[in-house]
Amino acid sequence: MIVLGVESSCDETGIALHDSQRGLLAHALHSQVAMHEEYGGVVPELASRDHIRRAIPLLEQVLQQSGLPRSAIDAIAYTQGPGLAGALLVGASIACGLGLALDRPVLGIHHLEGHLLSPLLASDPPEFPFVALLISGGHTQLMRVDGVGQYTLLGETLDDAAGEAFDKSAKLLGLGYPGGPAISRLAEFGDPGVYKLPRPMLHSKDLNFSFSGLKTAVLTVVKNQITNICEQDKANVARSFVDAIVDVLVAKCLTALKQTGLKRLVIAGGVGANRQLREALNAAAEKKRFKVFYPELEFCTDNGAMIAFAGAMRLQINPDAAKRDYAFNVRPRWPLDELRAV
């Protein structure tokens, strides 16, 4: 079965074709980062308009890459939520319009389920059950994953998401948008321990997170030095910030593994691309004897492949999960634990 995936929940238009026999056939992505950069963050209306411009050319691109005609598509999976309402509506209308035109069934996918299952696209995929740390721009959650649609929330952030903390702190250091990769690169040049930044909720017994205090601590440091913060100081702040956030993320993962008794940890979402986090998790995995799985780097951040794949997984369990019902709605707010195995 060939599933077309359509992702448009935020500032990336992603289109992909997945074949249940042969795996991922083709995928194409357009990032709007350059367009939003001058505003210091995503402008929702601009995002929606750009998705409209990009989706069909990207579709043509994946069809060409795969050498398949449109008629080869058996079902269409699209991101139904959570995300920006207008951006989601573009993807949903394109998926449903295409479904109607081709007489193919359509299926709405939860964006975070796409992230969660994306490590299964890798060459050494994890088996169920596993603990998953979902760390994206809008979410920070620890989940127990027993199968497709079987997600139990173990803990989540009480305020800012990890990606948001990266982006906001990077902005305070004048690093532009999105700040995650930039602050991570700058931290490589920083000395550890110059700034004592908090590790929020590190010793709380639960699996929740809180990152807004960490961002405020970065603000305080930057404010105190506003007149003469030099490049080395910036790198030192970046290093202390990354060390603090990585310490908390790793500690909570270890607690989640201990509490569940599981030995497999999956990292998903944009912050999962972070180099320092991967190094710390790999070291912890070796020491504590668990296995850690990541998506391919290109599938850490938003993409169409994870949506096509999540659609294919759902259709494998229930071939009737996709419907010839083209009256779509989107769900900008949609808790992941509301999802059920189809």
Ligand code: KG4
């Ligand atoms: O999963 P994602 O692409 O989009 C959402 O669903 O939100 O995640 C985007 C987030 C942004 O906050 C971005 O700064 C962060 O992931 N990010 C990183 C890195 N690459 C992306 N954060 C830290 N280090 C990175 N290398």
Ligand code: ZN
């Ligand atoms: Zn995402």
